Amino acid sequence: MTATTAGPGPDDTDLSAADAARALRLLRWYPRGWRARHGDEFAELLIAEFAEHGPSRRRALNVAATGLRARLAGAGLAGHPLDPAAAARAGLATLASCVAAAGLARGVMWAQLAIGLQWSVPGDDQLTQAMDLMSAALLVLAVLAVLAAAPVAWSAGAAAAGGRGRRLRWPAALVGTGALVLVAGGRHFANGWPGTGGHLLVHQGLVPGGVAAFGWAATMWITSYWAHPAALAVFPPVQLAWMVLCPAATGCLVTGTVQVLRRVELSPRAFRCEIWVAHLAWAALACFLGGALCWLFAADGGSAPLFRVGAIDRAGLVVLALAVVAVAAAARRASAAARSSPAGAARR
Amino acid sequence: MNQAGEPSADRSAGQPRPRADQAGALETLGRSSGPASLILSSLADGAKHGYALTKDIEVFAGVRLAPGTLYEALSRLEAQGMIEAVESHDRRRPYRLTATGAAALSTYLEAQRKVAEVGLRRLAGSWALA
Numbered sequence: 001m002t003a004t005t006a007g008p009g010p011d012d013t014d015l016s017a018a019d020a021a022r023a024l025r026l027l028r029w030y031p032r033g034w035r036a037r038h039g040d041e042f043a044e045l046l047i048a049e050f051a052e053h054g055p056s057r058r059r060a061l062n063v064a065a066t067g068l069r070a071r072l073a074g075a076g077l078a079g080h081p082l083d084p085a086a087a088a089r090a091g092l093a094t095l096a097s098c099v100a101a102a103g104l105a106r107g108v109m110w111a112q113l114a115i116g117l118q119w120s121v122p123g124d125d126q127l128t129q130a131m132d133l134m135s136a137a138l139l140v141l142a143v144l145a146v147l148a149a150a151p152v153a154w155s156a157g158a159a160a161a162g163g164r165g166r167r168l169r170w171p172a173a174l175v176g177t178g179a180l181v182l183v184a185g186g187r188h189f190a191n192g193w194p195g196t197g198g199h200l201l202v203h204q205g206l207v208p209g210g211v212a213a214f215g216w217a218a219t220m221w222i223t224s225y226w227a228h229p230a231a232l233a234v235f236p237p238v239q240l241a242w243m244v245l246c247p248a249a250t251g252c253l254v255t256g257t258v259q260v261l262r263r264v265e266l267s268p269r270a271f272r273c274e275i276w277v278a279h280l281a282w283a284a285l286a287c288f289l290g291g292a293l294c295w296l297f298a299a300d301g302g303s304a305p306l307f308r309v310g311a312i313d314r315a316g317l318v319v320l321a322l323a324v325v326a327v328a329a330a331a332r333r334a335s336a337a338a339r340s341s342p343a344g345a346a347r348r
Numbered sequence: 349m350n351q352a353g354e355p356s357a358d359r360s361a362g363q364p365r366p367r368a369d370q371a372g373a374l375e376t377l378g379r380s381s382g383p384a385s386l387i388l389s390s391l392a393d394g395a396k397h398g399y400a401l402t403k404d405i406e407v408f409a410g411v412r413l414a415p416g417t418l419y420e421a422l423s424r425l426e427a428q429g430m431i432e433a434v435e436s437h438d439r440r441r442p443y444r445l446t447a448t449g450a451a452a453l454s455t456y457l458e459a460q461r462k463v464a465e466v467g468l469r470r471l472a473g474s475w476a477l478a
Contacts, residue, residue, distance in 0.1 A: 034423075038419055038422075038423065040439040040441075041397065041398055041439060041440055041441040042398070042415065042419055043439070044397075044398070044399070044439045044440045045397075045398035045399050045402070045415050045418070045419075045440070046415055048399045049399075049402075049415060058414070059414055059415065062414035062415065062416040062417060063414075063415060063416040064416075065416060066416030066417065066419070066420045067416065069420070070420075
């Protein structure tokens with residue numbers, strides 16, 4: 001078989017700098033890895049197309065669409081070709097991101113109800129049942145988080161012990177810092193939890209006080225007070241500092257976790273375990289969403305003010321619904337990519 | 349290429365023999381199976397780079413593949429081992445068919461030919477067309 005090229009394109013000397021610049025602009029639709037692999041040849045093809053047919057909106061749209069698909073594939077959400085092991089790890093990292101995003105939405109809704117249940121008697125059983133469902137789903141998700149973290153921590157530890165942990169140092173430091181700040185700050189501010197002075201109602205047993213207090217402290221920064229600076233200004237400076245520090249710590253924790261998942265060498269068995277956990281997490285997320293929807297319908301029926309669904313809760317419901325869809329897609333893609341990779345998700 | 353989908357001797361030298369389960373792999377490309385069959389058909393007579401592929405496909409199929417579509421399909425085919433990049437000092441990297449790709453293309457085209465033959469025969473019998 002010969003390696004000669006048939007039908008040479010337009011002469012390089014005829015190509016204008018404008019066409020080259022236009023091609024480079026279009027290339028930005030693609031992720032960095034794709035550009036490193038195909039960038040030069042793709043730019044040459046685009047320049048040849050420009051020289052022959054001139055710029056075209058349809059062509060630009062085609063490049064944008066396929067570039068975005070490649071980016072989605074990089075996140076494990078589309079079937080664009082990638083190294084199967086990289087695609088599997090990308091799917092896992094996206095799973096973690098989606099569960100984290102859903103976690104914030106869950107935390108906000110659940111903490112609000114937890115506070116409400118310390119101070120008010122719910123108007124109907126539907127709200128209590130919704131809280132039951134949401135609390136159970138949250139408990140399952142917490143257990144699943146531990147199950148998911150164990151093989152990753154084991155693999156990261158093994159890599160570190162084998163002298164291959166250098167690329168994991170920075171993400172691990174982010175995870176450690178984020179978790180430390182969240183736990184220390186959350187526990188500190190939990191002491192000022194409004195529920196502390198609440199009435200000891202019968203239904204209080206639904207929510208363990210310490211957990212609810214931590215949930216309140218960790219999601220305190222997700223509030224409509226940001227839209228009312230005058231009201232925010234009367235908050236104690238330490239609390240304001242926490243409301244700024246807490247999202248930064250959450251960001252560190254999530255970013256570090258995603259980077260660890262992208263870099264860690266998981267054995268095929270550990271990866272299969274992660275996929276199982278992901279499927280269970282999807283089911284738990286769907287249950288939580290079901291509970292949140294029950295709350296939405298119950299609250300719209302005229303519950304006490306503390307149980308009313310606000311704009312942030314509605315936004316949280318949207319995030320949660322999107323996360324449920326994205327987790328399902330990422331789990332499916334990661335699973336398919338792992339199956340097509342002979343060595344599973346293990347780094348080549 | 350013979351009828352059984354085996355690469356002919358001059359093209360298979362030094363290349364791994366395709367597995368039977370890879371022969372129908374073109375169907376697994378989903379949305380890209382159309383562009384993929386065009387690309388593989390174009391590469392069947394030798395290596396070509398992106399622009400040459402576009403021009404060749406336009407000539408023999410009357411279809412002009414958009415650049416994004418072409419490279420999406422090229423990436424998939426390369427990931428599935430049906431084509432491979434050829435070393436080149438030029439920025440325009442050529443691609444060539446592998447034995448796996450040749451087998452997959454042969455199987456795909458055989459299936460298409462059967463469909464075409466049945467369709468044309470029935471058209472000729474019932475509508476006096478073709």
